[in-house]
Amino acid sequence: MLIRRGPDIKASEITPKEIYLSRRHLLGGMAGAGLIAGLGGKADAAPLTAGKSAFSTDEAPTSLKDITSYNNFYEFGTDKSEPARNAHRLTTSPWTVKVDGMVAKPTTFALEDLLKPAKLEERIYRMRCVEGWSMVIPWVGFPLADLLARVEPLGSAKYVAFETALRPEEMTGVGGFFKVLDWPYREGLRLDEALHPLTLLAVGLYGETLPNQNGAPLRLVVPWKYGFKGIKSIVRITLTDKEPQTSWNMQAPQEYGFYSNVNPDVDHPRWSQATERRIGEGGLFAKRRPTLPFNGYADQVAGLYAGMDLRKFY
């Protein structure tokens, strides 16, 4: 029988939540007033006010530690521990997002302006990585549809393309001899997928602004698709009438399709997608659990793909 030692407790974890939140409020206020201009944009986590959502799962959320220390964000290194070490270099303030293409009102938003009218909600979603592991993440965000409504998509728009920031001077993983991906990171959705109420633009998790390694300051969350569709640190959103290029599809088209809906019946060519390991559940001896079609969101989204051969459109 194994006797498990309790986790090491850091001083920061003993500080009562109210106190460290108020401390951050103070810092936030100081930053706003230009009092700590020297910190130059590496915004510390700030609390967010968010309503509840009926879309949230009641499954136990994965720990903040696991969510923020086990990340695929190849701009900061291919090892899952690297983004937590390297992503602090990313300047997330000021931040602008250009929304253009087939819209009536193309706009370059300062992040504050983009967020001002947003009604933030907490959405506790399952996240299934294409590598065969999963988490439950309490995101804070707002529907992508709300942002798209503000720029008024034209009737001709059929798809939405997304682009991550590309900053070689801040991103430790985009240089080098072997390019892991063709930067900048790109993703895309069909317009009806983008407008689906489950599709979220996230700005926070666990009630605070996003840590950089999770895609600060603004990222996409599409819970019925594999995690890599959730593009991080978005700087551009373009409406178009052609299926956009997506990074992993460009890298290995036979392995990563444009749709990439979670599907236990369509294996990755090199590994099975039938099961997954839920991170943090049982530690070293965690059992695999069956993967659900559309990651358990089939009731809400299966209709989007009626009549489509999901083996062909993987």
Add this chain to the structure above:
Amino acid sequence: MAALPRWLRQPSLPDWPLYPLGFIPAIWLFVQAVTDNLGADPAKALERGLGEWALRLIILGLAITPLRQVAGINWVRYRRAIGLLAFFYVLLHLITYMVLDQGLDWTAIGADILRRPYITIGMLGFLLLLPLALTSTNAMIRRLGGARWRRLHRLVYPAAFAGAAHYLLLVKSWPLEPIIYAAIIVALLAWRLVPVGKAGGRAERA
């Protein structure tokens, strides 16, 4: 060539301490995994860590002949211990995959072996190492005879190649680490193919 110190060229230390020393990384990885210090997915991290140590030991074992030919460093007396340790790490890696990763789901394991090239190749590498581990004793060397034993133990070449390919095939895209392991293994295998200068003839190669 400038003379290297004798303790380096021709060490006289016995090889037995290598066995307890060699298991330190495995024990350390396991302790880290059990005490939740191996990240969010400890089973995966343990599996990966053991596999990487197996590759490192295979590289070390393959480096012994070139080291002797190029630098006059003769560590042949440690090669058996290094090779056996590599085998044990492959075995522990395989057990971790079967027990902790797949939870002894034999259907899933069987399907993996048949249908996933990286697992097929990994299993092949293990099977190639098995007869080498079994014939590692002095008694077996005598029974087989030196020439036959040496021929048999050339199976380490395809096994090393399988190990390198196994790692390359399981990652997404082209991260650096598996490329480095593969490059070193391919270089060490290629060394066996090029004829050496006058210093050592082909016959000397093992």
